[in-house]
């Protein structure tokens with residue numbers, strides 16, 4: 001008898017699953033935004049130090065307020081070195097990224113695509129879709145899709161290509177889709193064609209600039225070995241840990257551009273905006289949710305007022 005009842009329950013379950021209402025996908029296929037008052041922010045970079053440079057300060061500020069931030073390196077960085085490479089370099093860079101995240105209180109993961117070989121494949125797109133869904137993201141950050149480095153460019157393309165698909169339950173159906181599309185924004189860059197970066201939001205990061213430098217300092221293989229070697233100035237990197245960190249701080253910080261200054265003034269007011277010495281800026285992507293001013297203030301709870 002019990003067996004029969006179980007069978008009947010199973011049959012009705014199967015029938016339910018086979019005839020979903022037109023309004024609502026079957027349970028478990030979509031997920032609602034989180035309701036605990038904390039933001040879920042996910043940023044994608046091509047390499048295990050890219051997000052840090054563009055959004056490390058903002059991430060430290062979100063984390064300090066208890067919001068959840070995940071940085072994702074879409075490649076494993078296994079090509080970016082003059083004397084090391086392959087699996088050993090990937091392992092080193094994954095550990096550096098994890099340590100960088102730890103230093104500012106965020107999660108940092110590295111996907112296993114080869115450095116220098118990233119392509120906008122369906123497989124890679126699904127990886128990005130799953131990441132955004134698993135993080136139940138409110139805000140997604142990524143590079144713009146025009147860039148000198150093909151890995152940067154295709155990271156931008158992949159995230160753009162995921163911007164609508166994250167809400168489609170039948171795409172990558174092993175990971176419940178988002179019921180509400182996140183806001184997508186681009187990192188700042190200096191490229192002029194086909195159009196220059198347009199700052200829509202700017203975050204003053206003076207109060208966390210030391211934390212951001214700490215974060216960059218964790219990427220020893222990059223900032224103290226590979227990048228200076230590429231630039232031809234490896235000999236100028238100081239040997240001591242404190243000295244090289246100081247050298248890094250000097251070479252990786254600069255004043256906000258006039259366009260970013262204008263946006264700082266818009267969001268903070270002219271007094272605080274003009275006082276900012278360090279900033280990170282973001283451009284709203286045309287895909288995904290289009291935020292109004294109230295949404296931007298909710299996603300960037302830094303401006304006061």
Ligand SMILES: [Zn+2]
Pocket residue numbers: 046047050149152
């Ligand atoms: Zn990079």
